[in-house]
Amino acid sequence: MTRTRLLAALVMAPVAIAAILLLPTPWMVAVAAVLFLAGLWEWFDLAEIEDTLARTVLLVAHLAVMVAIVWASRSSTGYSMVLFQLACVIGVVWWLLALVWLGRYEFASDHETYARVFKLAAGALSVIPAWCALAWIHAGQPNGHRWLLTALAIVWAADSGAYFAGRKLGGKVFGPRKLAPRISPNKTIEGLMGGVLAGIVVGIAFALLAGATPNQLPAVALVALVAVLFSVVGDLFESLLKRHAGVKDSGHLIPGHGGILDRIDGVLAALPVFAVGKAFLGF
Numbered sequence: 135m136t137r138t139r140l141l142a143a144l145v146m147a148p149v150a151i152a153a154i155l156l157l158p159t160p161w162m163v164a165v166a167a168v169l170f171l172a173g174l175w176e177w178f179d180l181a182e183i184e185d186t187l188a189r190t191v192l193l194v195a196h197l198a199v200m201v202a203i204v205w206a207s208r209s210s211t212g213y214s215m216v217l218f219q220l221a222c223v224i225g226v227v228w229w230l231l232a233l234v235w236l237g238r239y240e241f242a243s244d245h246e247t248y249a250r251v252f253k254l255a256a257g258a259l260s261v262i263p264a265w266c267a268l269a270w271i272h273a274g275q276p277n278g279h280r281w282l283l284t285a286l287a288i289v290w291a292a293d294s295g296a297y298f299a300g301r302k303l304g305g306k307v308f309g310p311r312k313l314a315p316r317i318s319p320n321k322t323i324e325g326l327m328g329g330v331l332a333g334i335v336v337g338i339a340f341a342l343l344a345g346a347t348p349n350q351l352p353a354v355a356l357v358a359l360v361a362v363l364f365s366v367v368g369d370l371f372e373s374l375l376k377r378h379a380g381v382k383d384s385g386h387l388i389p390g391h392g393g394i395l396d397r398i399d400g401v402l403a404a405l406p407v408f409a410v411g412k413a414f415l416g417f
Contacts, residue, residue: 146397147290154283159273162282166268167200173395173402174261176384180375180395181253182245192254199262213273218266219413225263225406229364232256232371232403239316243378253375260368260402267405271412280344285361285408287340289400292333292362293369296321299328313366318373326366333362341417350417357411361404368403372396 153165171193178189203221207213235241235256242249271282303324313321337358338351346354372395376384385393 150286151283154272154286155279159269159278162272162279163204163265163269166265167197169394170261170265170398170402171197173384173393173398174257176393176395177257177261177375178254180372180379180381180384181250181257182379183250183254196258196261199258200265203262203266215270215273218270219409221263221266222270222406222409225259225267226410228256228259228263229367229403229407233367236314236317236367236370236374239374239377249378256371260371264398264402264405267409270409271405277345280340281412284337284340284344285405286401288333288337288358288361288408289365289404291336292329292365293400295332296325296329296366299332300325303328314370314373317370317377321370329366330359330362333365334358337361346417350415353415353417357408357415357417360411361408364407365400365404368399368401371403372399 153162157165174196175189175193178192183189183192203217204213207215207217242252268282271285272278275281300320300322303322307324307327311323312319313323313326334355338354341351341354372384376382383392384395
């Protein structure tokens with residue numbers, strides 16, 4: 135499994151990096167919309183929306199919201215980022231609420247209509263703000279493409295750091311206590327610590343490449359820390375949905391990695407936090 139994961143990552147990572155660094159913002163935003171909507175399609179499956187027509191209508195509705203945000207952001211001098219910024223703030227608030235949801239495992243765990251409504255709302259509040267954050271980071275500031283790569287590299291590094299630290303040290307430092315045993319039994323506190331360390335180190339390194347000054351590095355480290363923690367919330371929330379639905383992966387598209395949603399769950403939570411934190415701390 136580890137070998138398969140590495141091979142898949144070696145294929146995906148260069149493509150993702152090239153798209154971030156080389157594509158102009160409109161194309162980058164369009165590609166991201168396709169990717170995020172593919173993840174949202176899998177989210178519908180976890181929310182137990184089985185009818186293909188219903189899922190298609192829901193997907194088109196989310197696409198329409200994205201298009202409406204872009205259309206409403208047009209101005210005589212280009213584009214205003216206000217709606218994108220507002221969506222990011224909404225996304226941060228949502229993930230704080232998701233943390234509360236994680237502490238109440240049984241909430242919306244049955245198969246009734248109201249449970250689907252909550253999970254569909256969660257999908258919209260996860261995907262659209264993350265897409266807006268991606269657009270804001272890439273377009274809204276100097277070296278935006280490098281800062282977007284920094285944000286994503288933090289999540290990728292944290293995911294890899296948690297995976298390898300968990301495999302090597304899981305249960306050896308903090309004992310048998312797990313991070314969230316009912317939601318994701320394999321996640322350990324050692325893995326979390328390894329992910330946090332890797333995310334901060336990589337975040338600082340990439341921030342320097344993006345143009346951060348030495349004086350800004352403490353702020354970068356703080357935002358990287360919070361982004362990693364939120365990425366864990368995103369990962370755990372998707373695990374909660376999978377537990378409720380009784381499935382192991384959101385899909386089987388990526389060898390060794392599961393579905394699209396399995397790869398972007400942490401990104402969905404981390405991007406709005408990174409965008410807001412970067413703007414608030416001014417780096």
